[in-house]
Amino acid sequence: MSHVIDYYFAPVSPWAYLGHARFGAIARAAGATVRVRPVHINAVFAVSGGLPLARRPAQRQAYRLVELQRFSRHLGVPMNLNPRHFPVPPELAAKLIVAVALHDGDEAAMRLAGAVFAAVWTQERDISKPAVLSQLLDECGLNADRSVLAQQQPVDAQLDENTRLAIEAQVFGSPSYVLNGEIFWGQDRLDFLREALAA
Structure with missing residues (x-):
């Protein structure tokens, strides 16, 4: 039987960006x-007790940049640590x-998410x-009218449902990969996810 992984993330998440291609390959x-x-x-x-980046203590914000640089180098994934357009509202x-x-399906959505990151x-x-x-x-290579569909009620409802499901699954950060009810939080847990998929 095929495994199903729920992939919860924010489109502006640097950690989701760092793990996105690797997660797709593992899946x-x-x-x-x-x-x-x-x-x-x-x-x-x-x-869940999380805080938006701007409200986190200065030392946590500083260490975040250190860790992003470390992982960018370790993974060989290029990254601008201080992009001009971050943070911006991610809702659109x-x-x-x-x-x-x-x-268009989840494979197309994975491609678009990677392009957004x-x-x-x-x-x-x-x-x-x-x-x-x-x-x-x-x-x-996706249909331009998806921009129109993105403003319609079914999409709003699905985004709200995704959020409800994340909270119900006890997700608290981005990215989170949920397999059979087990949360793997953060791109640095992808090796554990791979092991769980192989078990």
Whole structure:
């Protein structure tokens, strides 16, 4: 029986960016199905004790940059530690990824999510801008009308449902990979996820 992994993330998450390609490769190698579930991350934080970056203590913010640089080098994943367009509101990007998941499937949504992450963390593009998101759709070979569908009620409802499911699963940060009810939080837990898929 094929494994199913629920992939919870915020479209602006640097940690989700660092793990995204590797996660996709692990899932494919295991023949696992990925359900792409962007969330309202601040709603997740609100019930789990997390804080938006700007509200974290200075020493935590400083150490975050150290760890991002370490992992970028360790993984060989290029990254701008201080991108021009971060933080920006992630809702439009989250809705677009949801719209693609609903209408084109999770594999297409994985491609778009990867393009969104790269736009923020390597390309200095503002993913809160509709024009940028339209460009990303085109670059991923996806239908331009997904931008229209992203503004409709079914997508809002699905994004809210993703957030509810994340909270119900006791997710508290981005990225979180949930397999058979077990949470693997953070791209640095992907080796554990691989082991669980092989078990």
